[in-house]
Amino acid sequence: MSVTQTPPAPTTSRRLTTAKAIVEGIAQEMERDPGVVVIGEDVGAYGGIFSSTAGLLDRFGPDRVMDTPISESAFIGLGTGAAVEGMRPIVELMFADFFGVCMDQIYNHMAKIHFESGGHVTVPMVLMTAAGGGYSDGAQHSQCLWGTFAHLPGMKVVVPSNPADAKGLMISAIRDDNPVVYMFHKGAMGLPWMAKNPRSVGPVPEEAYETPIGRAAVAREGADVTIVTLSLSVQHALDVAEDMIGEGVDVEVVDLRSLVPLDRETVLTSVAKTGRLIVVDEDYRSYGVSGEIAAIVAEQDPALLRAPVQRVAVPDVPLPYARVLEDAVLPNRERIRAAVRRLTQA
Amino acid sequence: MSVTQTPPAPTTSRRLTTAKAIVEGIAQEMERDPGVVVIGEDVGAYGGIFSSTAGLLDRFGPDRVMDTPISESAFIGLGTGAAVEGMRPIVELMFADFFGVCMDQIYNHMAKIHFESGGHVTVPMVLMTAAGGGYSDGAQHSQCLWGTFAHLPGMKVVVPSNPADAKGLMISAIRDDNPVVYMFHKGAMGLPWMAKNPRSVGPVPEEAYETPIGRAAVAREGADVTIVTLSLSVQHALDVAEDMIGEGVDVEVVDLRSLVPLDRETVLTSVAKTGRLIVVDEDYRSYGVSGEIAAIVAEQDPALLRAPVQRVAVPDVPLPYARVLEDAVLPNRERIRAAVRRLTQA
């Protein structure tokens, strides 16, 4: 189901933060479809801890924007039941890190009902959640965990890296007849109270548009080395790519945008061109996104690779609190740059 | 901490099922250490739904073998707290599929306390759980999910494929000062009420011994192609390897035994020898074990691979109920054999 099939090129000069782009996408769909409601902790008067629902309560009232008790299983499951009956709920899980208290509703119910019903029941629901670290929030509030969601079948998983995609993917997610896990990185929201990359503010068309789920974007074309990455790390990768021009290295950056479905073609095309692959992922290194990206190349044709794959990810350690420690394990610009150098100077 | 450093070669002629080997390992440790207790649903009089605790109640009494309410978060967290105070609880989560109701206690607490405490607190606990399908138990009772556990840092993850390892890994897990997730495959337990491979019964030494966590086993040496696999799929892979002799193909089978820590060396050594890699995994295909194994080769040296990696896994679909459908998605002998042929005839 879709209203606008092709996303308009963002020719607009209007610039929004990622957070405001998300809210705009939600608001436009709420206008259009009375079945869209927003449910979660602090989504009302507070506007979402990371401003993902700011202003919606004032605009749509407490019947459509509902604060909940700290009962994630109950209210996510409520979203599922409402979706089964034809509504299109957007349910916020405040931090992805909290999935452990409600994952059964997510992966055994929301994600499996369509399949178990032989396709007879649909669950058109968005589970929105905040991911990522970089501001010393410790081991229970800084995780990305998208690999965990993407591993389990039946839910789409999207991971925008910039305001325009954030809006388009939100609209696509709401209109999708499947459950979509929408994971935004706190550090890419453009929040006034957190250090940010200027790339968290960008041009966003005013009208409603879809960004297709399952299609990666070549965020920057390059000839020498491919960085496949997602979410906030795309911003870092683009920064590094610009830096590397000075060193005569032409970096291509692939922004996955969606983990499920995964756009294998765009990854393989890029690697076929450059012969060198770096995967940058803020999730844990092992058994996750970085392994999967390396694997799709190895199972397509290992000969595409002129050098070993490099993974820049969190080295299987909980996120440490102290700034220097956290910085040491996150895939920051220095680590990405070092990987590019290793790969292009080898 | 260890009592027997080197596992004795199983020269014994005594044969046990995997289930009985597990129980024997637990019982020997309970004899040795009064801090070992068994906690879970139906672990007492019933003896564990998959016989993983059969007879322990009679032998050690209700103070050490305790049935619980259906309150997984509470009793797994109870295990963690008891471990922090120096006990060595073995807590059973009846099916790995139920992780969604209690994952927070597992991955945010059991697994992270040691790190968050800067190493000052240890959590010597075993979380035992049943995995796997093959008997039409449907989408919520047939999953392996070891990729999900292995992705998250702070817990070791072991996955025995045969009775001798099952006992040794259980003893190692109990003696380990870290949380160990012990995942047995129902189909490898040798239960009288489930179809089984004869490999689920095997020689098991009587004395207590450890099987080192973090070391893979070359379950069968071969020259032409490497199958890296784990748990029940090792049994299938060995069957296929024997079949393939007739076709003149010499298959090496690597039994991972432990996902965390992962024995990269054994995998790489084997692939360096054969130049051909098949990963067989009963977990979901994407973002999991099969990707990780392919990735470690791609990041070590893609030139080791004389042909593309083959993955035989569950194709990102919930486990279907109907036998023919389930069989079509499980990594059974036919699918493994086809992968070997694809790889060796190409």
Add this chain to the structure above:
Amino acid sequence: MDDKTRAELYRMMVLIRTYEEAILRDYHADKKPAFDIGAGLVPGEMHLSAGQEPVAAGVCAHLRQHDAVTAPHRPHHVAIAKGVDLERMTAEIFGRESGLGRGRGGHMHLFDPATHFSCSGIVGEGLPPALGQAFAFKRAGADAVAVAFAGEGAANAGVFHESLNLAALWNLPVIFVVEDNDWAISVPRRASTAIGNNADRAFAYGIPGARVEDNDVEAVYTTAGEAVARARAGEGPTLLEIHTLRLWGHFEGDPQAYRDDLDEVPGRDPIPRYEQHLLAEQVLTEDSIRQVRQEASARVEKAIEFAKQSPIPAPERAAEYVFA
């Protein structure tokens, strides 16, 4: 209670029992001589509801097609009482393409949009979706209600608490029905539940709670009627607990060695008891009983025949229906 209703309750209980006996038969038929859980026409775990008919019959008698029901791992009695199509349900249990879920779901995963019925194999986790259905009904201005069934074992799961609190808080038209059959697999109620009466837990949410003793279908009917009426009138949720009976094992193949109440079980079977009662009250006659049984048997065997004749799903389509 009028005689028609009583006869109807009886009829429903007999239909359910007849169904479960037929499944029992076909489930075990080809698992002999040695029981193999994965073998036969009906493979996998099988949780039958014999003995618990009064709960399903008494509650669902008040429900309309548009009302929603969620059931747990032991779902057949509830599905039948809610009016789920017997043929497509049976085909699902037999893993056939004509099943409710085209054979993908199986006995613990029956979804019927026509009657708003669903179930789940994860203990307690059927409650939140029922909240959502109630939420959708309320928002649509309909007077439909949702009923969530769960065992007494489930009443100790965290999701029970969250669901009752949220339902109470948002005044949702939902009825929680706890089927207390004394056992959660091998764990007796006294080893799982700190108090004697789960209906008392309603107090923790400021909603009405009531317990029906003795597996009494008429008491269930009356009590559930009040709860459904409250919900329809917009007065919010109710928690009911029914003391019922697990006549057979937890699942088929359960040796029940742990079970200390086995001796008294046959004497507690609710169907002969109700039958005797209705005979004595002249609501039923030997003839009408025979007719009820024959009709039940005919419907059930027709459903089973339908299932057996239905095509097995095509293996090459095993990976479909993941996404709409």
Add this chain to the structure above:
Amino acid sequence: MDDKTRAELYRMMVLIRTYEEAILRDYHADKKPAFDIGAGLVPGEMHLSAGQEPVAAGVCAHLRQHDAVTAPHRPHHVAIAKGVDLERMTAEIFGRESGLGRGRGGHMHLFDPATHFSCSGIVGEGLPPALGQAFAFKRAGADAVAVAFAGEGAANAGVFHESLNLAALWNLPVIFVVEDNDWAISVPRRASTAIGNNADRAFAYGIPGARVEDNDVEAVYTTAGEAVARARAGEGPTLLEIHTLRLWGHFEGDPQAYRDDLDEVPGRDPIPRYEQHLLAEQVLTEDSIRQVRQEASARVEKAIEFAKQSPIPAPERAAEYVFA
């Protein structure tokens, strides 16, 4: 209650407040002019407990070193009252190598084996580990107890229910303390909790429950004393709820625009009130108050100085301590 105890309760409350004020100061010190959550000497989320001192002081006054305590995301008051080393705790909050967790944990993850103190940032999930500690104590034949603290928001999480039921069932020496500060971030109690008094939820588990109104430290002390004595005597768990006050924002940086009770907040500060009371009762004098404050200030500043002087962890060791 004797004067010594009252003076001691006062002293503890002042120590806690002094501590929180100092953290407040140093947390914001270098986040100016624009607030940047990740910047400064103390980065990350910061949940301060000002206003909730009566709960920690009143409860922990009954605890010994070997008793265990688990606290939630807002842990400082409880840690201090439990006797956690102020210097190492502060060093942890400042992310230093000499911290309780060598800077790995941070303000929501303070672990002190010496005083059996721990905390967790996941709402409600500190309860089960407390059960386990109580379980270990009971099994060792010790009379030690465990106390689990949680906010009123946490009392709607499923894990609350599971933990109370299991503790009651196994008769564990554990005390559950709900700190009702009216708010769960921006969600007022009336929008989260279906009933007015969480202590009433004790009824659902057959254990005693009591609510203390008005943030009254002496009432907390008395009520907690009974609960701790019961637990020590092997009589099982108790649920307490204390109506307390969140004097500041949920976390630092919280604009509190949602908060409709802000006007009355200053007047409800428990410390001046108790101070006035003890002055009137001649338990304290202006002099002794000054002394208490000075001592608190000296201890706190020493701890902060210790933290600031402590080395920052070595980045090359960032991946250590995952496994023992």
